[in-house]
Amino acid sequence: MLADTEEAVRGPDLVNAGSLGVESGAGSTPRRSPRLPIVERLDHWLRLLVEGAAAALVVAEIVILFAGVVARYVFQSPLVWSDELAGILFLWLSMLGAVAALRRGDHMRMTGLVTRVRPATRAFLEALAVAAPLAFLILILPEAIDYANEESFIVTPALEISNAWRAAAIPTGIALMMVAALLRLFRLPREIGWRPVMGAVVVTLVVAACFWAAGPWLKPLGQINLLIFFVGLVATCVFTGVPIAFAFALSTFAYLALTTSTPMLVMVGRLDEGMGHLMLLAVPLFIFLGALIEMTGMARAMIQFLASMLGHVRGGLSYVLIAAMYLVSGISGSKIADMAAIAPVLFPEMQKRGAKPGELVALLAATGAQTETVPPSIVLITIGSVTGVSIAALFTGGLIPACVLGAMLCAVVWWRYRKEDLSAISKPRAREIAKLFLVALPAILLPFVIRAAVVEGVATATEVSTIGVVYSVVIGLVIYRQFDWSRLMPMLIDTAVLTGAIIMIVGCATAMAWGLTQSGFSQNLAQWMAGIPGGTYGFLAVSIVAFIILGSVLEGIPAMVLFGPLLFPIAKAIGVNEVHYAMVVIFAMGIGLFAPPFGVGYYGACAISRIHPDEGLRHVWGYIAALLVGLFLVAAVPWFSTGLL
Known part of the structure; x- marks a missing residue:
């Protein structure tokens, strides 16, 4: 799953409707490494620093934005600096939340394969889920520092301060994530032993060296590299349990560095663009x-x-x-x-x-897919931020x-x-x-x-x-x-952690989508989609199938950030209302997300209900069929989506 379902049982604050999943334990091994007091102490202080600051930032965002509403609507005297300050703090909140999520193992990941292999392999994959992100963080940190230095020459319009105060959140967050990943690597041997940890580190280094050495042979391949990096490498990372955000980031970095002449500073800029969108501030709130x-x-x-x-x-x-x-x-x-x-x-x-317990969990999962478009859905907010469609609409x-x-x-x-x-x-x-x-x-x-x-x-x-x-x-x-x-502080921390996990995916998927656009893929996709037989209904049918598959693998937010900017302009060009198209693809993703055996949302419902997934399999298919009928009705009758506009 995209995160450990056992984690979801702890309470409603940890993961979203759309971000379902958790890290799983790696399984027991006969030998365990001794405790390292220095590592434990450093991890303790890192937790206090990061989680305390992130929780404070959540409160600060609420206070600043509510003060802006009161000043504008009640006193008719808007605070011209409130949105700008909120945007600066939001980037810091996102980065610190991502640090806390990495430290806790709460970044969204697909663990369907990880949980089905033998314990020794599972231990190796758990270590790889830490080693692979660490490799990306090491590679991108120098570029992030350069990016923050470049931004220091820009002065913000309202507060009139250097934009480095904002941009510094990116290298700071990356550096703290490196520390968190290193501490996790040193803590893992207590659970799984040193052998899988060392094996994961060696495999990561060997794969990176092989790609680097193959660089001269990769450049002449042209768009075949899209299959190598954005299909092969992404799929390998995702299905071996590497957090989805870092799977996107590693693949994009490798593609740009090995097959193009694009400065890596540009990738950091795309990360900033995706993570710093003010509309996404609605997510943590x-x-x-x-x-x-x-x-x-x-x-x-x-x-x-x-x-x-x-x-x-x-x-x-x-x-x-x-x-x-x-x-x-x-x-x-x-x-x-x-x-x-x-x-x-x-x-x-x-x-x-x-x-019957199986009937209960089946209906619970089905209602999860049914309510994906009920505002204020985080997926709706994400679509509005990446496609430009009115969030109010x-x-x-x-x-x-x-x-x-x-x-x-x-x-x-x-x-x-x-x-x-x-x-x-x-x-x-x-x-x-x-x-x-x-x-x-x-x-x-x-x-x-x-x-x-x-x-x-x-x-x-x-x-x-x-x-x-x-x-x-x-x-x-x-x-x-x-x-x-007594629950307030844990709620604030869990809000920051989930925000960091979601926004990190948005940032990395934005960079990946930019790489796809620069490669010419989006133009080719547009030409192919525009030529689908059946006009608008043919386009909608293909979109439904594609997003059901994407929803079962990537979940709504990363899939929409990655493909929304590519497909929504095509939908508009062939005459499909953008709001109507949004409803169709959201439901398609929701059905994929909550339909077993691959839909991770179904397993989240099982974890919340404390019911074994096997008990719901016999009951869920009738509800899935009903959802599909409803989806076809929504697709065939645009008025359902546009009648209230």
Whole structure:
């Protein structure tokens, strides 16, 4: 998976709806190395420094952006420097979050192969997942330092300070990631022994030397190098468990360095461009908001109200699960957070009524794919940032398509539960339902507050998350009286870690997409896609198949950053509305992400539910078929995506 599912069980704050996955342990070996006190001490201080600073930056971003909203909307006196300062701090947050993610082993990675090999091979692959990123960091650090020096001559327009204050985040983060990777390499022998660690280091050095020596023979190959580096090398890295961001980065660096005359300073600039986009600042803020709604009891209140409305209907709690995922997804933007907020509340009662564990996890995974377009989805924000499509339009366009897929899932639920025995279930009284509605009302209002703020122009898609955060804090403290202060720091740290993992992928995929564009690949792809038989529907059909496959391998964010800038202009050129196209490819990726045996989202749902993946396999295919029917309806009827625009 893209990260260790055992890690996901710890709570909803660690990984996203879209970033699912975790690092797995390497398996036991008979010999373990002794503890190294110096390494442990250095790692301890690195953790305190990086995680403390990253958590502080999350708080600073919330304060700065919310202050900007208040100053502009309440006092009619905008803070002209707020966005600029937020952008500077965001790059530092992303880099420090990436450091913390590397130290904890939380960068997104595909571990499907790693978990299926014998222990000795698995140990080697776990070490390789650290050695390969370390090689890239060593190679890119001098270029990052040069890039920061070049940026020192630029003065920012609002704050009028040197841009080096911002650009220095890149070499600083890379240097700290090198330290974190080295410390992990020294800690790994305690778990797997020195032999696999040394083997991984030697293999990394040998492969790098072989590519370097082959440089003169590679340059004349032209676009064949795209297959060597962007297919062969990327696939090898991804399937052997190297974090996806570093698989992209290594392949791009090797391609540019060995087959072109492009200065590596340019690659650092593309990393900066991808990681520094201000629209992406919504990512950490919505991740933190998702954690808040679970911690303050808002999610539980919504679910209890829905259960009182539908719990006495055949399959009623399954309908509640579908509706609750729709509502909660619209607040948190994180699939792991969504599932972790809902499953512990609903599953015990559903099992008491006779629901099979496999049926529960199958439906949970299916609703994860269904709600991929419910705003404020991180995938929607990413699409807007890399393609230029209006995020407000994407937020509006995603509501009805998710309802269409939800209706298809409800049809399957009705068929499967049409003979359910409800003789022991009593219908709640109207007074009880009204009481639960009043309790849930502040929580139910949150998604409407968020969307109204964007539509009415009170705040941008980036700033609106701060309104949600402040709203949730006030509601949790004043109304629900449920605010666990001891969880606040871990939530801030987990927000920074997940942000670093996501933004690192965005930056590396941006550099990789730039390399593909410079090679002429995008023009060739455009010509081929434009010539597909069937016009717009032929183009949509090919896109659906391609993104289902991509979603099962790369997951939504890296796939969209890599291929969105290439395919969206083609879609527009042949007459496909960009919002409509976004809904189609997001659902296609979501189905790939949550469909076994390769979809890592399915295993994330299993981890959250504490249900073995094998139990859900027999039940999930009916829901996958329903999702495909819904996807074809959304693709065939553009109005579902554009009717509210």
